[in-house]
Amino acid sequence: MPAVVKKFSPKTLGHSLRAGVSACAVALLLVSCQGADTPATSSTSSPATNKIAEPAGLASPQRLRLMSAEQYTNTLAGIFGPDLKFDTRFPPLVRTDGLLGNGASSAGVSEAQLEQYQRTASLVAAEVTNPTHRTFLIPCQPADETAADAACASKFLGSVGRLLYRHPLPQDQLAPLVKDAGEVATRFKDFYSGISYVLEGMLMSPEMLLIAEVAEPDAKTPGGQQLAAYSLATRLSLFLWNAGPDSRLLDAAEHGELKTPEGRARVVDMMLASPRLEAGVRAFFDDMFGFDDFATLSKDPETYPFFTGATAADAREQTLRTVVDHVINQNADYRDLFTTRKTFMSTALAPVYGVPTGTGWTPYEFPADSPRVGLLSQVSFLAVHSHPGRSSPTRRGKALREILLCQIVPRPPANVDFSAVENPKSTIKTQRERVAAHLTNPVCAGCHKITDPIGLALENFDGAGRFRTTERGEAIDASGSLDGHEFKDAVGLAKALYDAPQLTSCLVERTASYGLGGSLSDQTKPLLPYLSQRFASEGYRFKSLLRDIALSTAFSEVAKGGTEVRAALNSSTPSANK
Amino acid sequence: MRTHFSMMAAAAALIFGVSAHAEGVTNRTIGYVLTNKSWATYQTPDGKAECPKGFNDGPREQFKALFPESGKKRTLAETQFAREADVWFPSETEPLGADGKPLPYIDVSGKTALGMNLDGKVGPNDFTSPEGEPGIDNQLYRAVGCATGFRGPEGAYTFFQNDYMQRYIFNRILIEITDVDDLVNDNDVTVTTYRGLNPLLTSANGKDFIPGGTQRADERWGKRYIHSFKGKIVNGVLTTEPGVTKIPYADTFDTNVDLTLMQARFKLKLTPTSAEGLIGTYVDLKEWHHHFAVNWTSHHASYGQLSVPSITRAMARLADAYPDPATGKNTAISAALAMKFSQAYIVHTDPKKKAVASAQKKNQVADAQ
Structure with missing residues (x-):
């Protein structure tokens, strides 16, 4: 292991665990680049696309990232199985350049967060070592359950530590852990108490929670640097599986497979064929579509009596199922997600769509003459980007531009006068009339011209996503436009979006930054045209x-010159972002 | 045309886009799920019109009347056990109270009742509907209308039979109207009853039942609840020809029973989202008593002031149909169920094996006279 990351051993007793965490965090503040020489990598092209060459000299920033709650959960599920009962209420990350995932590379850890990590770690350690799970999660039995057993402890902690820390534990790192487990086992006359104690420390250690990428010289590029094998394995795993690497991936790193183009391609193809890809794809689109907004979504129950908490949860799930089925199972054109009639239906969603359904989740296809087409007409998009009691052409238009086209819509000025559109005694009947007020004020018109004509095409769907033809007795005009393309309804909008070149370039940009672990640097951005072409x-x-x-x-x-990566483990600064 | 499809076919239909619009009739079919039911009782605010003598006593009051605290020693067998036995094997006459008189029981004495003219006649004991239609046959109302538990919506029996129906799936009742060309006027439609398999769809505030839910028809275990009726819709009101049907009828958990509705016929005001009205019918005295005694313990009966033996005796006294050939005593009583339905999409599971019991047993009409 060529990393310079200072090896961390959870201290044995008392307060030393937290002290150990802090000490290790300090060690991670600066990560330099060194390691054994290994061959450079290059992409493997299919015959149809091998004429498109990646620009030379591109390198991504070397990152230090905070593991997300979902990555933590997925990692533990991969190691211990999915039946462990614990929760990971980790604080949310800060959305950066369109992705929460990008915020992971500029996150801090506060004392309060540390408490939550400790709580989760304690629950997991107790679950793993309880009588129900220990018999199959711990690969050996101690000679005497009331005493220490270094051999068994070493076997378990060594194998689990490799998966938790994403690299094999050298002897000088493993031995203190085994020693700690032995001391606690002796004190409490219980082998499993010792294992639980050490495991809890490992589960909240910086080596687990912080993903510190390690670089090494790239022999094929004089002066260049590349990710060390285990760091590359981790980056791949977080990208494609949204979890730490499994044993097979670590084996590939250990045996140098990731350092040859053929070997790396073989591993990536294995990962793309794995069922774990679904978790990775779901995580990415959940992030890109801003579905963390579901956590705060609420609708007025008097206005939308059919919209319940179950409806909201299923709306999110419906879109993710649609995406996963489309891009993984069907391996279909991404753009078709916005024109497809195919989706999945649940009992909680069917009343909103006004259709019958089967038991549980059922494949469903809207008829060819249905006004529902693609993700924009799904409840997830329509309800999240609306007000609690009414639709919002502005929010929907803004969301389409920012989420799907990677464009930035400026925030409204601080002194904006909302009275014209929020007067409850207003005689305004339709949202089209309401937002027309925006266009009469030059201060508002600048931005609303680029949002409202998009959102107005979705006005046949109310604030909860239910289809309607009238609003307050007035027939709805759902015509609109997107960058010069005019249409008469949501179906037309879907087609215009399908044809918009930014639709695919935005996905490329978001996916690339997600994969590279943070916002794209100027050094990395030339990658985008290449990826878009391919x-x-x-x-x-x-x-x-x-x-x-x-x-x-x-x-x-990775960018040469020993890029500094920083993590702020400042107990007095809850979100000490860079 | 009815659209029956198996679960596989259902999935395929969903995938390939069977047309299903937001509300109303689809493929000449509309389904409804029962959300509220009660034995139809005509009520005035103070009850003076229908129950001028007041309301009936329940088990506690009757016990006090039968066994006042006079210092007399009584055994359990003479008191509690005797009362419990009377619940299951009611005597033909009311027991004598401490005053030597039979326990009183108050029938409805008003002239107005909800219900339908089941026998096509206007008899001296018949009621008149609130709309003025004479010949209303609802002697069950006469028997139970002055028992507070049957009054709505606060009556304990009325409340709980709805509460359990809404909370538990066993007695989910569906009606599907097929061959519908017009939901306002159509002279030939078919109404089929099913047991449903899904919870009711409630609003976000949890208080109201809303249309648009999906109900799977139980065509495997619930065949005995599947019955068809021919009917017509006039000015938005559905009426059907009489037929026999069976409905699941549980008023408490784990007390599932079936209730046979003889010569049942619907009269429901239809909208694309709801159906509301009555089923006029005759119910068998023994079956009704069994259902009532099983569902309603002395504990519940006490709170609702419902004396199972007294109500049973009143029903036997007022029974007006299906005379026993041997004794000449009527074995059934006219009744009406007030019902509210919400529109629901009914998904069928087994088109080939479905067994629709014929509801067109017109000979039963003759039997009842």
């Missing part, structure tokens, strides 16, 4: 895009 040549297949990114040189090469 994406187009591959028929906009998302799995191909994932593969291209994972096999790109920029994915494994």
Whole structure:
């Protein structure tokens, strides 16, 4: 293990655990680049696309990232199985350049967060070592359950530690852990108390929670640097599986497989074929679509009596199921997500759509003459980007531009006068009339011209996503426009969005930054045209895009010169972002 | 045309886009799920019109009347056990109270009742509907209308039979109207009853039942609840020809029973989102008593002031149909169920094996006279 990360051993007793965490965090503040020479990597092209070459000299920033709650959960589920009962109420990350995932590379850890990590770690350690789970999660039995057993402790902690820390534990790191487990076992006359104690410390240690990428010189590029094998394995795993690497991936790193183009391609293809890809794809789109907004979504029950908490949860799930089925199972064109009639239906959602359904989740296809087409007409988009009691052409238009086209819509000025549109005694009947007021004020018109004509095309769907033809007795005019393309309804909007070149370039940008672990640097941005070209040549297949990114040189090469990566473990500064 | 499809076919239909619009009739079919039911009782605010003599006593009051605290020693067998036995095997006459007189029981004496003219006649004991229709046959109302538990919506029996129906799935009742060309006027439609398998769809505030839910028809275990009726819709009101049907009828958990509705016929005001009205019917005295005694313990009966034996005796006294060939005593009583339905999409599971019991047993009409 060529890393310079200072090895951390959870201290044995008392307050030393927290002290150990802080000490290790300090050690992680600066991560330099060194390691054994290994061959450079390059992407593997299919015959149809091998004429498109990745620009030379691209390298991504070397990152220090905070593990998300979902990554933590997925990692533990991969190690211990999905039946462990614990919760990971980790604080949310800060959305950066459109993704929460980007915020992971500029996150801090406060004392309060540490408490939550400790709580989760304690629950997990207790679950793993309880009589129900220990018999199959701990691969050996102590000679005497009331005493220490260094051999068994070493076997378990060594194997689990490799998966938790994402690299094998050298002897000088493993031995203190075994020693700690032995001391606690002796004190409490219980082997499993010792294991639980040490495991709790490992589960909240910086080596677990902070993903510190380690670089090493790239022999093929004089002066260049590349991710060390275990760091590359971790980056791949977080990108494609939203979890730490499994044993097979670590084996590939250990045996140098990731350092050859053929070996890396073989591993990436294995990962893309794995069922774990679904978790990775779900996590990415959940992040990109801003579905964390569901946590605060509420609708007026008097206005939308059919919209319940179950409806909201299923709306999120419906879109994710649609996406996963489309881009993984069907391996279909990404753009078709916005024109497809196919989705999935649940009992909680069916009343909103006004359709019958089966038991549980059922495949469903809207008829060809249905006003529902694509993700924009799903409840997730329509309800999240609306007010609690009414629809919002502005919010919907803004969301489309920012989430799907990667454009930035400026915030309204601080002194904006909302009275014209919020007067409850207003005689305004339709949202079209309401937002027309925006256009009469030059201060408002600048931005509303780029949002409202989009959102107005979705006015046949109310604030909860239910279809309607009238609003307050007035027939709804759902015509609109997107960047010069005019249409008469949501179906037309879907087609215009399908044809918008930014739709695919935005996905490329978001996916690339997600894969590279943070916002794209100027050094990395030249990667985007290359990826977009390949994406187009591959028929906009998302799995191909994932593969291209994972096999790109920029994915494994890191910026030379010992890029500093910083993590703020400042107990007095809850969100000490860079 | 009815659209029956198996679960596989259902999935395929959903995938390939069977048309299903937001509300109303789809493929000439509309379904409804029962959300509220009660034995129809005509009520005035103070009850003076229908129950001028007041309301009936329940088990506690009757016990006090039968066994006043006079210092007399009585055994359990003479008191509690005797009363419990009377619940299950009611005597033909009311027991004598401490005053030597039979326990009083108050029938409805008003002239107005909800219900339908089941026998096509206007008899001396018949009621008149609130709309003025004479010949209303609802002697069950005469028997129970002055028992507070049957009054709505606060009556304990009325409240709980709805509460359990709404909370538990066993007695989910569906009606599906097929061959519908017009939900306002259509002279030939078919109404089929099913047991449903899904919870009711409630509003976000949890208080109201809303249309648009999906109900799977139980065509495997619930075949005995599947019955068809021919009917017509006039000015938005559905009426059907009489037929026999069976409905699941549980008023408390784990007390599932079936209730046979003889010569049942619907009269429901239809909208695309709801159906509300009556089922006029005859109910068998023994079955009704069994259902009532099983569902309603002395504990519940006490709170609702419902004396199972006294009500049973009153029903036997007022029974007006299906005379026993041997004794000449009527074995059934006219009744009406007030019902509210919400529109629901009914998904069928087994088109080939479905067994629709014929509801067109017109000979039963003759039997009842």
